[in-house]
Amino acid sequence: MGFLTLTVALPIAGALLLLVIGNADGRRDAAIRWIALGVSVVVFAVTLIVWAKFDAAADGMQFVERRPWIPAFGISYYVGIDGISLLLVVLTAFLTPIALLSSWGSVERKVKEFSIFILLLEAGMTGVFVSLDLFLFYVFWDAMLIPMYFLIGIWGYDQRIYAAIKFMLYTMAGSVLMLVAILGLAYLHSAANGVYSFDLLRLYELEIAPQTQFWFFLAFALAFAIKVPLFPFHTWLPDAHVQAPTAGSVILAGVLLKMGTYGLIRFAFPLFPEAATYFAPYLALLAVIGIIYGALVAMVQPDMKKLVAYSSVSHLGFVVLGICAMNVQGMEGAVYQMLAHGVSTGGLFLVVGMLSDRRHTRLISEFGGLKNVMPRLTAGFLLITLASIGLPGLNGFVGEFLIMLGAFRWDPRFAIGAGLGVILSAVYMLWMFQRVYYGPVTNEKNAALPDLQPREWTALAPLVAVAVFMGVFPSVFLKPMEPAVQAVVQRLQSVQSLTVEGERRMELLSPSSSK
Amino acid sequence: MLNSSFDAIVPMMCVGAGALVIMLAEAWRDRDERMPLGVLALIALAASGVGLALLWNRNATSFGVIVADNFGVFVSLVLVAVGVLTVLFSSQVIERDGLPAGEYYALLLFSIVGMMMMAMANDLLVVFIALEILSLGVYVLTGIRRDRPAGTEAAFKYFLLGAFSSAFFLYGIAFTYGVTGSTRLDRVGAFLAARSMDDNPLVLLALGLLLVGFAFKVSAVPFHMWTPDAYEGAPAVVTGFMSTAVKAAAFASFARVFLSAFEPFSADWIPVVWTVAAATMIVGTVVGVAQTNLKRMLAYSSIAHAGYLLVGMVAANQIGKAAILFYLLAYAITNLAAFGVVALIGTRERANDELQDYAGLWHSHPALAALMTVSLLSLGGLPPTAGFIGKWYVFSAAVSAGYYGLAIIGVLTSVISVFFYLRIVVMMYMADRTAAAPPPVSRAGMAALTAAIVVILYLGILPTQVLDLAAASIATIF
Numbered sequence: 001m002g003f004l005t006l007t008v009a010l011p012i013a014g015a016l017l018l019l020v021i022g023n024a025d026g027r028r029d030a031a032i033r034w035i036a037l038g039v040s041v042v043v044f045a046v047t048l049i050v051w052a053k054f055d056a057a058a059d060g061m062q063f064v065e066r067r068p069w070i071p072a073f074g075i076s077y078y079v080g081i082d083g084i085s086l087l088l089v090v091l092t093a094f095l096t097p098i099a100l101l102s103s104w105g106s107v108e109r110k111v112k113e114f115s116i117f118i119l120l121l122e123a124g125m126t127g128v129f130v131s132l133d134l135f136l137f138y139v140f141w142d143a144m145l146i147p148m149y150f151l152i153g154i155w156g157y158d159q160r161i162y163a164a165i166k167f168m169l170y171t172m173a174g175s176v177l178m179l180v181a182i183l184g185l186a187y188l189h190s191a192a193n194g195v196y197s198f199d200l201l202r203l204y205e206l207e208i209a210p211q212t213q214f215w216f217f218l219a220f221a222l223a224f225a226i227k228v229p230l231f232p233f234h235t236w237l238p239d240a241h242v243q244a245p246t247a248g249s250v251i252l253a254g255v256l257l258k259m260g261t262y263g264l265i266r267f268a269f270p271l272f273p274e275a276a277t278y279f280a281p282y283l284a285l286l287a288v289i290g291i292i293y294g295a296l297v298a299m300v301q302p303d304m305k306k307l308v309a310y311s312s313v314s315h316l317g318f319v320v321l322g323i324c325a326m327n328v329q330g331m332e333g334a335v336y337q338m339l340a341h342g343v344s345t346g347g348l349f350l351v352v353g354m355l356s357d358r359r360h361t362r363l364i365s366e367f368g369g370l371k372n373v374m375p376r377l378t379a380g381f382l383l384i385t386l387a388s389i390g391l392p393g394l395n396g397f398v399g400e401f402l403i404m405l406g407a408f409r410w411d412p413r414f415a416i417g418a419g420l421g422v423i424l425s426a427v428y429m430l431w432m433f434q435r436v437y438y439g440p441v442t443n444e445k446n447a448a449l450p451d452l453q454p455r456e457w458t459a460l461a462p463l464v465a466v467a468v469f470m471g472v473f474p475s476v477f478l479k480p481m482e483p484a485v486q487a488v489v490q491r492l493q494s495v496q497s498l499t500v501e502g503e504r505r506m507e508l509l510s511p512s513s514s515k
Numbered sequence: 516m517l518n519s520s521f522d523a524i525v526p527m528m529c530v531g532a533g534a535l536v537i538m539l540a541e542a543w544r545d546r547d548e549r550m551p552l553g554v555l556a557l558i559a560l561a562a563s564g565v566g567l568a569l570l571w572n573r574n575a576t577s578f579g580v581i582v583a584d585n586f587g588v589f590v591s592l593v594l595v596a597v598g599v600l601t602v603l604f605s606s607q608v609i610e611r612d613g614l615p616a617g618e619y620y621a622l623l624l625f626s627i628v629g630m631m632m633m634a635m636a637n638d639l640l641v642v643f644i645a646l647e648i649l650s651l652g653v654y655v656l657t658g659i660r661r662d663r664p665a666g667t668e669a670a671f672k673y674f675l676l677g678a679f680s681s682a683f684f685l686y687g688i689a690f691t692y693g694v695t696g697s698t699r700l701d702r703v704g705a706f707l708a709a710r711s712m713d714d715n716p717l718v719l720l721a722l723g724l725l726l727v728g729f730a731f732k733v734s735a736v737p738f739h740m741w742t743p744d745a746y747e748g749a750p751a752v753v754t755g756f757m758s759t760a761v762k763a764a765a766f767a768s769f770a771r772v773f774l775s776a777f778e779p780f781s782a783d784w785i786p787v788v789w790t791v792a793a794a795t796m797i798v799g800t801v802v803g804v805a806q807t808n809l810k811r812m813l814a815y816s817s818i819a820h821a822g823y824l825l826v827g828m829v830a831a832n833q834i835g836k837a838a839i840l841f842y843l844l845a846y847a848i849t850n851l852a853a854f855g856v857v858a859l860i861g862t863r864e865r866a867n868d869e870l871q872d873y874a875g876l877w878h879s880h881p882a883l884a885a886l887m888t889v890s891l892l893s894l895g896g897l898p899p900t901a902g903f904i905g906k907w908y909v910f911s912a913a914v915s916a917g918y919y920g921l922a923i924i925g926v927l928t929s930v931i932s933v934f935f936y937l938r939i940v941v942m943m944y945m946a947d948r949t950a951a952a953p954p955p956v957s958r959a960g961m962a963a964l965t966a967a968i969v970v971i972l973y974l975g976i977l978p979t980q981v982l983d984l985a986a987a988s989i990a991t992i993f
Binding site for chain 1: 915926937
């Protein structure tokens, strides 16, 4: 069993182990929490070993494993990683133990089932990032919805059922059209080469007619745009993020949203480069609208969790913009921003969750002057906030800077729009921070709140540390992703250079211009 | 020429003999004597299963009209599996509701005989006879709870509409015979293929009438009206049986008649079936969303699933034919498991089949809720379950035949269907218990459910072997 299989199989094995532990009256809750945490820490250790063994200079996929699965249709269990997926796998494995730890204070009901679903979720997310077979990818992509649905629906807040169903249907509606496109790709492969194949690397080499690319790209892009979420497909996100339990929000914001942007980089853009070139300006426009819209809506939120949720819409807009720029800076910035956002927004949700555990409210107006009561939590939150804003020296800066650079090289107008978003993000984050932490303690209930507990320290400290580390030593992360990003960009640009004419072809074929 | 080999009918004779023994045993039973009639039924089904396994790859033929080719054997094996699961669910229900066990099991087995015959029939008249055998058994089973007016009403409606559809079907046979001079499918096919009869209105009439007959039996829109009433009125365990076994048998025959004998006319019937398939998927899911009774909801869901099977018919290529077989298996096991849960949590006085009755089931019956969830996810077509592979297979057939539109309708309706399957999950896991907790579940019922779920997950995770079997099943005939 290779390392990648291990990272997928270990959480599943852990979940099965928990399943057979009898815990009818909740008396083994503590043991279950420790087992789940232990499993997720071991998975994280495995991913670190993978990173250590990863050859940052090499091209192509590494740690490849391949076994036939449904040979009649050319479907195989085919996994492998390049620099982009490596970092996302590590991010997933890094955030899962933190999410589990965050639940120790807040989830008291049905701990066993909760832990099982978190572990299954981890397996599903890792599976999405390591799959190189489109069928396998789709299976993980869809299967992962089930544990998330239960996490929101059972352990969420008041509107949880509505949010859970909305999350599930919204994401499924996007992804089923992608399924049709995947089947279409496999069929095209069989028409061209005589055999079905869902092998991503072989499908990359397929010559696809512009008309077909047009539709297939739309199907893929819709699935990923909903997941990201790109404006105007973002309406599921505030509901899901706000209603989910803290652990769910951390994983949703930290990892799940990245599945959308990862899908754009890995599948939608390189599979259909001509269509991607054609659609990139439109996607970038939506991304910039999302950046500004998300920031403006975040500014007026009375609820901290909702504010952080909308800030995700804004930050993910940057990622999409970087991808659409289709140059090395933009793409590297996008991947970096994905990691940075995972760490800092995960941290924001964590701290908001801690406040909400203490006061059972998340309204900004209920707080004020917390700095006087809990200085340590304030310090942690401040660092995470600054990281999220993109202060130089912290993780958010590197990604945003690279994205702006890439966008500027491509089309300065987009960069200007996005720059407005950077300013706005400072406004809404700092304003929220000021109202919650500075000034006198206005609400008596806040006067005696306990500061960070040891367990909370363990959850928050790694996030803060990584946020600083990523800001100071970005090359540690940029180096392994470079060959992978280069490969994607080269693929896109090779088409771009010969598509002055291609673009015109696309325009002729698009339905809006056909008579 | 008459081939007098009896090999091909051995499996149905096993089941038929079991039914006769059960009837006789019931007749000689003392008033309060308890007889293991269910066990007898299981033995008969197991014997039949062994017989079917031995017939694999033999292409045995009896009297020229019953053909135990791999296609028929595959479908019959599905029927045996459905029968075994139904018997296991039934024991608790029969005892609880005070149903007449002898009649119940005998009718169940007789209708399975009819179904197997239908799946293997190579002659339109034999198809008709088989159809009647299976229908009569199922009509009676529908109304077997005589203390329930709803059951009687359902049986009566089902009987009347079924009789209508039989008449359509019979007319179709008559016209086919009138044009081709035979009712044997191979001869009909050869005749139609040899002559160019594109404009012969009689063939089109025959085609249309047969199509209506089959559409009734598989409850395709617009011939689905009887389904919700019949499914809701019948005892849940019978509904489970009807919605899976009858559909499997009818689809087997449908595929055999339309994809072999009337294959030369596919250009004429494919557009019609395309429309029917689209309408069936849409109506089944959209109306299903509005239901609050679980049996009715699952009835509409089974209509929608007939639509997905029709997609395989429309594709009419090798993938489509194999997809129909795989889908039938996946659907039969999954749907039966779902109805099994509905049947097992009822009581004699209350069927417990309203959505509200499932509130908080997780707390009182955690295992049952988990099993129900897996089967609902499979019905909704989510990985890693049999339902996902089935849908993937059907839609890849459609895409490879160029029917992107149908595939898109299919995937979108399955998202809508997930909505109402999730409503049940929401009730079980996220709502608080309001009604009294349902009774405990019998060991046989639990074993059957667990076995069904294991099969669902097996087909969802390691489908290769069964996919290959399905592909091998169609190789021999089409």
